Amino acid sequence: MSLTKGQNVLIKDHVKLGENITIGNNVIIYEGVEIGDNVVIQDNVVIGKQPARAKNSILPEVGQLPPTVIGSGCTIGTSSIIYANARLENDVFVADLATIRERVTVGERTIVGRGVAIENDCTIGSKCKLETNSYITAYSTLEDFVFIAPYVVTTNDNYMARSKERFDKFKGVTIKKGGRVGANSTILPGRVIEEDGTVAAASVVTRDVQSEDLVVGSPARKLRNVPEDQLLRNQ
Template identity: 70%
Template sequence: MNLQQGNNVVIGENVTFGEHVVIGNNVVVYEGTIIGSNVFIQDNVVIGKQPTRAKASILPEVKKLPPAVIGNGVTVGTSSIIYANVKVADDVFIADLATVRERVTIGEKTIIGRGVSVENDCKVGMRCKLETNCYITAYSELGDYVFIAPGVVTTNDNYMARSKERLDKFKGVTVKTGGRIGANSTILPGKTIHEDGTVAAGSLVSKDVAAEMLVLGSPAKEYKKVATEQLLKNQD
């Protein structure tokens, strides 16, 4: 093992490292975390943090979760936080100030941009691009080659925190393979963007988006088919 670490690094018990791992200053790696080879962890990162529950939270109390697993060739940017029971596949890039909550999986070669928040119980496929300050709500699923532009907001609570009826009805969004969402769009709870479906910037998605269809507006309506040259199958 070739481990290089900066100042004030805290490494918990039973943490395992692959070859050629570089850790910056003021990093905390919690017990049991598994870190692969050729991993670069920048300053002030926290990996393997156990979630804490607010007293008023509607979520059930969670016992201690399994450790985080970080694949080979991963970069974790400055001041990012990766919670326990997260699985990050090989060659993922997580930029500065990102947060990846518990029970999240991230596929290989995906980019998690600066300030992105991926909430609990999400699945993110491979070769996705989640750009600066987008918000992926809990219980969402993103397929492969998904593009989420800056400032996108996804939601999972139709009741906006009112009435107990909502407690068993939380539902995140689904973006299937090749789906794309433009900057500053909002996706309402439970909506599905099908394969190669595309949402124009600034749109409010209140209905499912059909495969290979471009929607726009507030509420978003079908505008036209996605151009043939823009389809995922036609990319190099």
């Protein structure tokens, strides 16, 4: 095993490291984490953190979660946090200050941009691009080749933290293969963006977006079809 590491690195018990690993300064890798070959972990990263639960949280108590798995060829940027029971497939790039919560999977060659937050229980596909400071709410699914522009916000609570009725009705968003969302857009709980559906910048998505439709506005409505040369099948 070839390992290069900086100062103040803490690697806890039963961690599995592949070949050619580079670890920066002040990194913590918790128990049982598995890391593949040719991985770069930059300064101040935390991998395998167990989640903490607020006293008034509606989330159920959970025991010790299984370890984090980081695939080969990944880069984890400065001050990022990857929680326990997250899984990154090969060649994922995580930029500085990103957070990837528990029970999240990220597909191969996906880019998780600076300051991006992916909340618990999300599935992110392969070759996606989540740009700076976008927010992926809990219980969401993004399929392959999804593009999320900066400052996109997704939501999962129609009751905005009021009424016990909300407890069993949390529902994240679904963005199917090739879906795209423009900067500063908001997607309301449970909405589905079908394959190659596209949301223009600063839109508010209050209802599902059909395949190959371009929607715009607040509330977002169809403007036209996505141009043929922009469709995923024509790339």
